[in-house]
Each structure stands twice: as structure tokens, then as C-alpha cells.
Amino acid sequence: MTRTFAVIGDPIEHSLSPSIHNAAFKALNLDCTYIAYRIPRGELKEGIESLRQIKISGFNVTIPYKIEMMQYLDESSPECKMIGATNTVSNENGRFIGYNTDMDGFLEPIKKRNIGISGEDVLVLGSGGAARAIVAGFAKEKAKKITVANRTIQKAQELSKFASDLGAESDHVALSGIDVSKYKFIINATSVGLKNEPSPIPTDMINSSHVVYDIIYMPMNTDLITQSKKNSATIIYGYEMLLGQATLAFQIWHKTPAPYDTMKKVLLGGF
Numbered sequence: 211m212t213r214t215f216a217v218i219g220d221p222i223e224h225s226l227s228p229s230i231h232n233a234a235f236k237a238l239n240l241d242c243t244y245i246a247y248r249i250p251r252g253e254l255k256e257g258i259e260s261l262r263q264i265k266i267s268g269f270n271v272t273i274p275y276k277i278e279m280m281q282y283l284d285e286s287s288p289e290c291k292m293i294g295a296t297n298t299v300s301n302e303n304g305r306f307i308g309y310n311t312d313m314d315g316f317l318e319p320i321k322k323r324n325i326g327i328s329g330e331d332v333l334v335l336g337s338g339g340a341a342r343a344i345v346a347g348f349a350k351e352k353a354k355k356i357t358v359a360n361r362t363i364q365k366a367q368e369l370s371k372f373a374s375d376l377g378a379e380s381d382h383v384a385l386s387g388i389d390v391s392k393y394k395f396i397i398n399a400t401s402v403g404l405k406n407e408p409s410p411i412p413t414d415m416i417n418s419s420h421v422v423y424d425i426i427y428m429p430m431n432t433d434l435i436t437q438s439k440k441n442s443a444t445i446i447y448g449y450e451m452l453l454g455q456a457t458l459a460f461q462i463w464h465k466t467p468a469p470y471d472t473m474k475k476v477l478l479g480g481f
């Protein structure tokens with residue numbers, strides 16, 4: 211019987227996940243399908259019930275449901291509990307088990323480049339759901355200090371407290387007037403750049419000692435990335451995190467390594 215997978219969210223029509231996963235099914239000859247399923251805001255409970263009824267094999271969760279979905283899980287992984295959000299659910303004999311592959315999906319491209327995190331200073335721009343998974347990742351990898359900057363300062367303060375609660379040294383600063391020279395890693399986890407806006411921070415002090423990682427994947431070359439590249443920083447693209455979380459979700463569901471190159475090709479072709 212064909213196994214069905216989905217990504218839920220609202221809006222969902224622009225999600226690249228169906229293309230990525232369906233290409234992987236084809237490459238590995240798996241009798242599976244993956245659909246985008248819009249659950250209108252305020253209707254998550256009913257939406258989840260319908261997924262149970264059709265015996266969905268697994269699904270990804272995106273904006274705005276990553277936190278709310280936690281209450282509909284029968285069980286959750288340690289990462290999921292730590293971050294307080296889920297992006298991947300597996301249906302195991304009728305039980306919905308929650309995972310969070312955003313954190314390790316984010317870390318994967320850093321590890322792939324053999325860039326050490328332990329003992330390094332990190333600047334995270336943004337304090338939304340994605341920033342939370344990123345902060346948890348840097349805390350897990352024993353960054354020296356995690357500085358959080360955000361437009362709404364109170365949220366930066368809360369995220370910094372979250373980092374401290376995970377055992378990391380952390381502080382928070384305003385988004386304006388940041389001195390980037392102090393940090394090895396500069397991460398953009400705000401949505402600034404999605405509409406080709408100028409970088410959320412000045413880029414003139416960015417240099418070859420920096421690792422600049424913009425998690426926005428469309429456009430691929432945000433202003434922050436373009437300017438940092440000109441200044442010879444090490445660049446990590448948002449699509450790499452997207453692929454990282456997708457391949458880890460694939461492995462949870464299918465218990466086999468994901469065809470990374472196939473998934474990357476279809477993703478880059480989608481831009």
C-alpha cells in the first residue's frame with residue numbers, strides 16, 4: 211500500500227518539501243507520496259484528526275504550528291522537548307511521535323565543513339521559532355557565548371534566558387549598533403531578506419574570519435550573503451539547512467539514508 215506523507219502549515223502552497231521528498235521516493239523506488247496540506251489557522255486539532263483517520267505515515271510541521279503541534283503528540287524526542295517545538299512527526303502504530311530535525315539540520319552544513327563550534331562566540335539575529343532551534347544547537351555544541359539580537363528586545367532577552375537554561379553563556383543586544391568583530395558565527399534567523407531587503411546588520415566589518423550563515427533560502431543570495439561573500443567570509447546558505455532537516459526527517463521515516471544529491475538537485479532546480 212502506498213504510504214502517504216505531508217507537510218502541514220498555513221500558508222503552505224510555496225513549500226518545497228513535496229518536491230524534495232517525492233524526488234527522493236522516485237530515486238529510491240519507494241511506494242510513497244508526499245503532499246502539502248494546508249490546515250487553516252485555528253483548525254489544527256481537526257486537521258490532525260483527519261491525518262490520523264487517513265493513517266498518514268508521517269508529516270512535517272511548519273509555520274505557524276511547530277509549537278502548537280506539541281500538544282497533539284503521543285510522545286516526543288529529547289530534542290523536541292528541549293526546543294519546545296516539533297517539525298517532524300512519525301506515525302508509529304497509530305502513535306504520533308514528534309521529533310525536531312531543525313536543530314541538527316542547521317548544524318549539519320557547519321559540521322560538513324569541519325568548522326568547530328566549541329569555544330567560539332556566536333551572534334544569532336532573530337528570536338522566532340527557527341532562532342530557538344539554532345540557539346539550542348549552539349548550546350549543545352558548547353559555543354563559548356551566544357549573543358541574541360532582535361528587533362523586539364524582550365524576545366531577545368527571553369531567547370537568551372533559554373540559552374542560559376540550556377547551560378550556555380548568553381547575552382542579548384539590540385539589532386542596531388552591533389559590533390560583529392567579536393563573533394566567529396553570524397547567523398541570520400530573522401525574516402529580513404525574504405523580500406530582498408538590505409542586510410539586517412551592517413556588513414562592512416565582516417571579513418574572512420567570519421562564518422556567515424543566512425537561513426533564508428529564497429532568495430538564495432540575500433544581501434547579507436552577497437556582501438559577506440565580497441568580504442571573503444565563509445558562507446553557508448539557507449537551502450543547506452532546509453536539506454539538512456529534510457534528509458534527517460527522511461531517515462526517521464524510512465530508516466535508510468536519504469538521497470542527498472537527488473534532493474539537493476531538485477531543490478536548487480526549484481529556485
Ligand SMILES: NC(=O)c1ccc[n+]([C@@H]2O[C@H](COP(=O)([O-])OP(=O)(O)OC[C@H]3O[C@@H](n4cnc5c(N)ncnc54)[C@H](OP(=O)(O)O)[C@@H]3O)[C@@H](O)[C@H]2O)c1
Nearest residue numbers: 336337338339340341361362365399400401425448451452
Ligand atoms: N532554511 C531553513 O530550513 C529554514 C527553517 C526555518 C525558517 N527559515 C527562515 O527563517 C526565517 C525566520 O523563521 P521563523 O520560523 O523563526 O519565523 P518567526 O518565528 O516569524 O520569526 C521571525 C523573526 O524575524 C524578525 N523580523 C521580522 N521582520 C523583521 C524586520 N522587518 N526587522 C527586523 N527583524 C524582523 C522577528 O523579529 P520580532 O521578534 O521583532 O518580530 C523574528 O525574530 C524565515 O525567513 C524562514 O523562511 C528557514
